[in-house]
Amino acid sequence: MFKMTRRTTLRRMTSAMLAASLGLGFTAAAHANDTIKIGILSLTSHSPSIIAAGKGYFGEQGLDVEFVSFQAAQPMAVAIASNDIDFGMTAISGGLISLAEKGAIKIIGGALQETPEIDGQKILAAKAAYDAGLTSPDKLVGHSFGVTTQGSSFHYMAHKIADKAGFDRSEIRIVPMQKVPAVIAALKSGQIDAWSIVPNIAGALTKGPEVVEIGKVSDYIDNYQVTTVFTSTKNVTDHKDLVKRFLAGLAKGIDDYNAAYVDKTLGADDVAAISEMVHKYVYADQPMDKAAPRIAAGAMRINRNAKLNLASVEDQLKWFQSEKLVPGGVTMDDLVDTEFVETF
Known part of the structure; x- marks a missing residue:
């Protein structure tokens, strides 16, 4: 007859606990995020x-x-x-x-x-360009328009504005600036004439003396x-x-x-x-x-x-x-x- 000693009992309990802990470990790993x-x-x-x-x-x-x-x-x-x-x-x-x-x-x-009932992206002009006659998007002919990169959404918006306003896309000069902060700095300093951006950034810029809002993107691109x-x-x-x-x-x-x-x-x-x-x-x-x-x-x-x-x-x-x-x-x-x- 097999006799269960105290030492044997402890050894088996330890083995069982180890197996259980390992099992729990595997379960946790299987369900890790x-x-x-x-x-x-x-x-x-x-x-x-x-x-x-x-x-x-x-x-x-x-x-x-x-x-x-x-x-x-x-x-x-x-x-x-x-x-x-x-x-x-x-x-x-x-x-x-x-x-x-x-x-x-x-x-x-x-x-x-872009939805009609919500204030959307704004079209902005540098104050110097505005004072020189850039008072609405249809007057962008011959002006520079800042973008991050060629083929960016800013580039697309500039050309769609030209399409809706009825002048050739080539009559806007696209100026890549790589990063949004660089576009902002260029607009405020008058290095570029225009840009389009979401309303909070536009609102912050137009609170200062360097930038003026001249239109809305939703007027030029339907359901964008x-x-x-x-x-x-x-x-x-x-x-x-x-x-x-x-x-x-x-x-x-x-x-x-x-x-x-x-x-x-x-x-x-x-x-x-x-x-x-x-x-x-x-x-x-x-x-x-x-x-x-x-x-x-x-x-x-x-x-x-x-x-x-x-x-x-x-x-x-x-x-x-x-x-x-x-x-x-x-x-x-x-x-x-x-x-x-x-x-x-």
Whole structure:
């Protein structure tokens, strides 16, 4: 008959506890969150991702988030293609389209949208140019227009203004400045004559003596899908569940963003809490009492559930092709994957 000694009992108990702890370790590892990197610009329009992280919406989807800051749209697209970040939400650029043609990137949703009922992007003039007669966008003939890079959304807006105003695109002189702060400095100093930008930045600039508002982008571009959500083609094909979880978390962030800043249906305390989250990345160099109103002033509607305006995306693609900024053979199928969100 087998006799259980005290030493044997302790040895077996220790073994059982070790096995249990190892089992728990394996279970925890199996359910560990996926870490994703999201590219952002220091603009209010990038708040939904920040809110989704701050309020735990990405965490609910099993995602841990690291934000990576950029100063222009095109480098963000390159970072997606090189797998330095996983998701981005910014304007369509020539670089993004070229990378899509190469099979590296896909647009998977819509974000910032010009809508008639919401104050949108402004067209600005340097005071010296305004005093010299640049008092409305249809007088941009012969003037310089600042952009970050060739093929940026700023470039697209400048040419669409020319189209609507009825003069040739070549009659606006496009001046690439690489970064938004450089464009701002050039406009304030009169090195460039005009620019277009989101309302909070426009509002801050026109409070000073150097810059004057001369028009609205929405008067020149109908239903403009200003920014889109995009990821790598590898994520779309090999990690569909990751993409769906990201968009699910983002959708909740979008709802809170619109409720706080656009529809204004949240209470003051809830808005203040959201602004505290956003302030970590937007106007972070300013005290909260000054940053909060500027964050709110920069809000334009972001499409619920990242709904995507295909007609606007196609118009942008045609513009890039007409300017020979991207290959003529790029198709909407190359650029967009429509399986993840509703389109219109």
